[in-house]
Amino acid sequence: MSIVDRERVKSIFLHAADLSTTARAGFLDEACADDAALRGEVESLLDAEVEPVISSALAAVHRARERDLTGDDDTEADMPEQIGSYAIHRLLGVGGMGRVYLAEQDRPRRMVALKVVRPGVFSREMLRRFEHETQVLGRLRHPGVAQIHEAGMVEGTPFFAMEYVDGVELTAFAREHDLSLRDRLELVALVCDAVHHAHQKGVIHRDLKPANILVDAQGQPRILDFGVARASDSDIQATTLQTSVGQLVGTIPYMSPEQAGGETDEIDVRSDVYALGVILYELLGGRLPHECDEVPMHELVRRIRDVEPARLGALNRAARGDMETITHKALARDKERRYQSAADLGADIRRCLASEPIAARPPSTIYHARRFARRHKAVVGGGTAVFAVLIAAVIGMSWTLYKAKLDLERRAIMQYYMGLMQNAVYDGVEAGEDPTFFVGMLDRSAEGMERAIEARPATESEIRLNIADGYRAARAWPQAMRHAERAWELCIAEHGPEDGWTQWAEITVADALRGLERKEEALPRYRHCLDVYRDNLDWFDPDTPTALQGTVALLREAGRHDEARGELDATIAAYRQALERPGLSERAAERLNEWIEAAESLQIS
Known part of the structure; x- marks a missing residue:
């Protein structure tokens, strides 16, 4: 057996040795898959491990019978006093x-x-x-x-x-207290501080997850269970580190690619940074980067190592921009592209909270396109324009992916490149590229989508909104209108008339109507969105100023200046009232002041 195989046997054995007999069988089914030789090696080691404790195990059974115990030995029935x-x-x-x-x-x-x-x-x-x-x-x-x-x-x-920490698990705390995105970011920044302290002491946790982070009554997150931690300095390594070489320890959905792959020599502080990125993604996006329900362990490991997660902004529009950039930098599969410390991640989160420029920069559209082209040279060819690569990728995948019943991995890939395609259109138009090129490519992509997304309302609305944004960037108003209106109808059915996704769709519809010179129809759309945003200023939705600007502009064009002034006054008053809220964060106050300044500039324009 090769050295690699030996390490794999050891990793599986050490993990299985800590499991009950019942749990062990299921674990081996997944870990060994169809490799009978591998399983045989592991089971022979397990048999040898069991022999020395048979007598003590029998004694435990005897004691249990004497106490008339039934059921699992992990109950409180035999708890010592x-x-x-x-x-x-x-x-x-x-x-x-x-x-x-x-x-x-x-x-x-x-x-x-x-x-x-x-x-x-x-x-x-x-x-x-x-x-x-x-x-x-x-x-x-x-x-x-x-x-x-x-x-x-x-x-x-x-x-x-x-x-003893009397607290609530991190994600449960966020859910039970209905925390805002800002509050969630602040919690993760505090966790980063604690993790960095551990790293400075030479300790890598290796099992960071919400279940190991409790939030106490004062709102302080507390990290528990360093049971799989690894010391990074020589004194403890000399006596204890050898026990975990090759061992897959931790919780797989939160593992970094190098940790999930059993590359123990590659595990360092950046592996914990990746786990923090998973926690951040889950808190902001509502789910894990890689879905793990009913997924075999070996397949989940492969996805973590090989598949990019869906863009965070596709799950939560309010998390687009800096929050998304920060999260995906922490989740970079290549650890050299991650934050190099938990302190760096925490610092960028705090820059985001303070509305300061963040250190992370999203990889450019060109970078992604070229990387995609390198992976698919036979299909793309050397001379293909990079913008075309991105859109062609979506066109080529759309029908195939959905025909495969929206396999989660493939759907994630498709969502990822949909976001890139949209950015490519914006970047290209702003750079002076011919808009008709993008319109043609978007048309082809949309045709494929029409055939593919018949029975997936939530997914269809998301895709159509991205396509509509692409058409909007290219000033192709009829196409933008068609996709945005359908997305709006789906969002209402899926989320209700006042949800953030629904407002995004309606703003896009209003922009398209305005572009089509159907201003009388656009105005009530803008006004409705503005009313919703004013009633929900804690969303801090980036389209709030757009709704105000569209409303005021169309009212003025119609000669309804008093109404325009009334909308401005009401909005500024709402902004100022929001500034009076107790506990308002510095970043929220800064954003409200920016909006007030923008609204006041409309008053005098």
Whole structure:
């Protein structure tokens, strides 16, 4: 067997060794797939690992029968009353290494989270990992990290007592409190501070995920569970790091490509940066970058390594721009293109919050087009214009992808290139390219989409809005109107008349009507959007000034100057009232002041 295969066997074995017999079978089905030789090697190692603990396992079964226990051994039925000087109150959770209890320490008197290795069934590997976690946590002193109080051994069972964090998981907290995008960004910036502190102490977490980040009553996120952390300095490496070489530890949907691929030599602080990017994407976009429901493990790993996630702005329009750029930089598959530290990511998030220029820059449309062309030389050819490459890519994929029942990976690719296509049109027109070229390419793309998206309302609205924006950039108003109006109808059915997506569609319809000189029809569209935006200023929708400008311009063109003045006065008053809100962030205030200045300039124009 090759060295690579040996490492794979070791990785799978070490992961399976921590699982129950029932869970182990399913894991091996996924991890080994159809490789019978690989599975045989792993199972032979597992059999050897089991032998030394058979007697203790039988003893545990005997004790369970004596206590008339039934069901899983991870229940509270056999929970101890006391461990050392700690009175056990209840079970908080069960992990691969052991159990975590809520306990009360005698001196000093305080509530703690007490982590103990599962009695009677731990291996040397688990003991080494436990020892490692204790050393790691003992180094960290930061308000964003749960603190360790004590470590020790009771009757041969290792334990450590750490600060009990009474909090809510990060994503659940954001959902339950209906946090704004700004509030979510501020939370992630605080998490970045804590992660950077760990990195400065030579610690890589390797399992950052919402379940390991609790938000306390003061709104402070606290990072838990450094059980799979890796020290990056030599003293701990010498005694503990060898236990995890080749081991796939962590939670796959949050793993970096190098971590998911088992490239342990490539794991560094930027692997944690990637996990922070996944958390950011999930908080802002409402789902993971790579869907994992009913996806085999090996396929999910392949997607993480090889497939670009859908652009964040396609999931949440309000996250377009800097938020999207920051998130996708953190999620770069090539770690050299990521932020080089958690501190850099946190700093850019705070620049975004302060309306300052961010350090990250989105890769140019030309860069993406050339990269696509390099991957498809046989199809594209050396002399094809890069703008045509992007649009042709969408044309070629549209029918094929949807015919395949919208496979999630392919849909993500299609959404990704749809966004690039739209940007290509804007960039090309602004650069002086002939708009008719783009109109022709968009027409061909739209024809393919018409045949392909019959039964997917949410997806169809998103695609049509992007196509409509492309036509709008090319000043092709009839086509922009047709796609925007259909998208608006779908958004109403899918999201309701006052949703942000619906307003985006209606603004696009209004712009198209105005471009077609159908101004009497455009005006009520602009006014309706303006009313919705004024009632929902916490959205900070970038189209709010567009709705105001369109309304005022058309009223003035119709000679209805008093109405135009009334709309301006009402909007400025709404902006000023919003400025009075308690707890308004600096960035929100800055944006409102910008909008007030723009509205006042309309008053005197």
